[in-house]
Amino acid sequence: MAKTVPVLIGPDYEDLEVWYPKYRLEEAGFETPLVGMGEAEYHGKHGYPALADASVEDLDAGNLAGLVIPGGWAPDRMRRHEGLLDLVRAVHANEAMVATICHGPWVLISAGILRGKKMTSFEAIRDDVINAGAEYVDAEVVVDGNLVTSRRPSDLPAFSRAMLRVLGAREET
Numbered sequence: 252m253a254k255t256v257p258v259l260i261g262p263d264y265e266d267l268e269v270w271y272p273k274y275r276l277e278e279a280g281f282e283t284p285l286v287g288m289g290e291a292e293y294h295g296k297h298g299y300p301a302l303a304d305a306s307v308e309d310l311d312a313g314n315l316a317g318l319v320i321p322g323g324w325a326p327d328r329m330r331r332h333e334g335l336l337d338l339v340r341a342v343h344a345n346e347a348m349v350a351t352i353c354h355g356p357w358v359l360i361s362a363g364i365l366r367g368k369k370m371t372s373f374e375a376i377r378d379d380v381i382n383a384g385a386e387y388v389d390a391e392v393v394v395d396g397n398l399v400t401s402r403r404p405s406d407l408p409a410f411s412r413a414m415l416r417v418l419g420a421r422e423e424t
Contacts, residue, residue, distance in 0.1 A: 253316040257286040265323030266295035267404040268352050272319050275411040288332045296323045307334045312341030316418055322353020322373060330361035348417045350399040352410055356380055369393055370400040
């Protein structure tokens with residue numbers, strides 16, 4: 252079984268939405284490289300630096316257990332990068348986990364994979380999610396098959412537990 256779950260990063264990512272899932276997945280035994288769009292370093296909304304371990308073009312979707320798309324303002328840039336969208340589409344087509352929080356669903360909208368899905372997001376992009384053909388649910392976490400979605404940083408505990416369930420990992424208490 253693949254044990255790699257990259258966390259996608261871009262400029263002005265939401266700091267907690269990168270680091271909390273990354274460390275929680277690592278605690279469960281997954282490799283969680285930070286993967287960007289070609290830059291060596293990105294800074295979060297609150298200034299925390301993240302060094303990219305790889306670029307999206309370096310990854311083979313067939314070797315991934317899933318991926319995490321954090322929020323912040325990064326998704327607005329990330330959704331314009333065709334290589335990143337190709338990776339998201341391929342991971343989704345492989346039925347591997349696609350987990351996203353806050354504004355991260357913008358990437359899924361641009362990848363064209365939301366029609367008929369049930370999900371949540373930050374309330375400010377609710378209309379975008381609905382217009383992309385998804386059913387919006389206001390809940391701390393929504394799981395629809397391989398898709399895991401949450402609304403905001405305060406939902407991170409539920410988001411992380413749901414990711415681990417979808418990945419089939421045994422939670423340590």
